[in-house]
Amino acid sequence: MRVLGIDPGSRHTGYGVVENDGKRLVPVLYGSLSLPASMGLPMRLGSIFTEIRRLIEEARPTEMAVEAVFVARNARSALILGHARGAAMAAGIHGGLQVFEYSALEIKQAVVGYGKAEKGQVAHMVRLLLGLHDLQDPHAADALAAAVCHIHARSFHTRCSLAQRL
Template sequence: MRILGIDPGLRRTGFGVIEASGARLWYVASGTIVVPAGQPLSERLKVILDNLREVARDAHPDQAAMEKVFLNKNPASTLLLGQARGAALCALADTGLSVQEYTALQIKKAVVGTGHASKEQIQVMVRHLLALDGTPAPDAADALACAICHAHCAPLAGRLQALAPEILSPRTRRLRTGRLIS
């Protein structure tokens, strides 16, 4: 399975592509889309959209994973990040990819083993897990970590869904209990 991981940002959007077969992982490509700051917001979002669309078309991923938005102390920054994520989601949807989202805590825990890992720890573990010769840039490392998280989590989620779809269905939980449990 080929996975495209995205670390969205309005200034810098990281991307990383890996191959996963069972527990084995292989590096395919990674990089950072640097968005010019002097442009209007709509043009900056278009840069993200166009570049991620091109990455997805060139890499031919089977699945995509993206980091979820977290609530920042600055609401304006959170809103801008949400817009960058929206542009990334549109690019992936335009190429026919479904996207699984993971929190920063989930990604860090899947890659480093602790949900409070530093950027440097993520870079070191991504380098180790993918047997890279050098350390990837921070945004690319975060995107690769997102793809690695998906490679580890997706098979389990698929097996659970196949074993007991009614247990995992929010609609079924609501019908049984009278309320939705998340």
């Protein structure tokens, strides 16, 4: 299984592709799209869509995991974030991927073991789990965490499904 994780944002969208080879998690590709504030929102959304489609063609993931929208104090910020998520999800669907959503709590729980972990703790565990000691980009770390969360969730559901059939 090869999963594209996305940490959506209208200015910075993190991406990370992780493969589960059956024995370990292997990072394939990661980074972030940084879009200038001077670029209008419609152009940034178009760039997110285009770049994620390019990443899908390059890395050939089989599924996509996206962090779900959190409740924000600022409705305008939440709306803009929702647009960025929509552009990313549309790119995934357009690229033939199944798209899955996970809350920040679920991602932190899967990666750190504690749903209220700090961002730094998540990044540290991503570095350890994937052997990426030089990973400095927080957006890429969050995207990789979403991919790892999805791989764990799929593995758990597979094991549970097998156990229930016995």
